[in-house]
Amino acid sequence: MSSKEVETQMFDDHCKSAREYLEFNWPDVMAIDDVDEGAAMPWIMDQFHRTFTEDRDFGERLLDVGTGPTIYQLISASRVLPHIVCSDIHQGALEEVRKWKNGDAGAFDWSSAMQHVSGLEGTGWEERQDQLRRAIKDTVFCDVHNENPLHPAVFRPFDTIISTYCLEGACFNKGRSTYKKAVKNVCSLLKPDGYIILLSYIGVTYYLKDGKKDPDNLRLDTDFVLKNLSEAGITVLEASEFKTPDREACSYSDVKSILYVVGKKYLKGDYLRLLSENNDHCV
Numbered sequence: 001m002s003s004k005e006v007e008t009q010m011f012d013d014h015c016k017s018a019r020e021y022l023e024f025n026w027p028d029v030m031a032i033d034d035v036d037e038g039a040a041m042p043w044i045m046d047q048f049h050r051t052f053t054e055d056r057d058f059g060e061r062l063l064d065v066g067t068g069p070t071i072y073q074l075i076s077a078s079r080v081l082p083h084i085v086c087s088d089i090h091q092g093a094l095e096e097v098r099k100w101k102n103g104d105a106g107a108f109d110w111s112s113a114m115q116h117v118s119g120l121e122g123t124g125w126e127e128r129q130d131q132l133r134r135a136i137k138d139t140v141f142c143d144v145h146n147e148n149p150l151h152p153a154v155f156r157p158f159d160t161i162i163s164t165y166c167l168e169g170a171c172f173n174k175g176r177s178t179y180k181k182a183v184k185n186v187c188s189l190l191k192p193d194g195y196i197i198l199l200s201y202i203g204v205t206y207y208l209k210d211g212k213k214d215p216d217n218l219r220l221d222t223d224f225v226l227k228n229l230s231e232a233g234i235t236v237l238e239a240s241e242f243k244t245p246d247r248e249a250c251s252y253s254d255v256k257s258i259l260y261v262v263g264k265k266y267l268k269g270d271y272l273r274l275l276s277e278n279n280d281h282c283v
């Protein structure tokens with residue numbers, strides 16, 4: 001893609017640029033009264049905090065799939081994973097991440113999210129901000145529709161993968177079989193024994209575009225998301241859901257809930273042992 005094409009690439013059907021996406025979705029980063037999502041942000045940050053303070057071995061190398069221009073999803077992980085690769089199909093989104101990493105004057109301000117997480121951890125937010133900036137090692141092209149989403153780059157399988165609101169965005173008008181393949185493609189980037197954390201919109205039937213309803217033909221429900229993870233070799237360790245507010249009018253979509261999933265790609269032998277030891281681990 002030429003630099004001119006990169007500059008003019010629409011971010012999505014809703015926002016012209018990655019910057020517009022940031023300003024539309026996070027006029028107030030830790031908002032508790034978002035029209036569609038209510039107090040989802042504090043809940044999401046708390047889920048990530050809980051996950052990454054659990055006694056699990058997340059390894060060293062984290063891949064974020066469909067990072068977009070955001071870093072909130074990486075704050076808690078960066079306390080334990082020192083090597084983070086951000087990936088997205090949109091070059092403008094990755095440029096926003098690079099600007100934030102480099103501390104550019106025009107970079108988006110995520111300090112309230114940093115402060116929220118530091119408050120939970122009992123750490124200093126500026127040191128944690130530096131820690132995340134140091135941990136982001138690379139920003140690379142990714143297309144979840146490719147069998148190897150990171151092609152042409154070559155990476156060893158990752159220890160942990162995070163993906164927030166990417167798969168449903170990439171597949172919203174492409175149907176369930178495309179979603180299923182995309183989940184498989186993403187999970188193929190995870191090493192055996194690795195962890196995946198997925199955040200997803202559930203129950204969307206339309207997104208608003210220029211005041212009109214743009215239908216979502218994916219119609220994600222929780223069971224379908226968990227089943228696809230399982231078919232991609234992931235054992236779901238936990239799944240929590242945040243119910244969005246009942247509302248007459250939507251601002252962006254009619255999302256019904258936000259699903260947070262932690263899964264693990266067990267080695268076959270370990271998985272069978274786990275099953276015989278404790279069935280409760282499997283949702």
Ligand SMILES: C[S@@+](CC[C@H](N)C(=O)[O-])C[C@H]1O[C@@H](n2cnc3c(N)ncnc32)[C@H](O)[C@@H]1O
Nearest residue numbers: 066067068089090142143144164165166169170
């Ligand atoms: C709704 S945004 C989510 C961004 C960010 N992770 C967040 O939590 O706000 C969806 C992201 O997925 C990216 N995306 C869309 N299609 C993709 C694809 N086929 N492969 C990889 N990323 C894609 C978009 O460029 C966008 O950054």
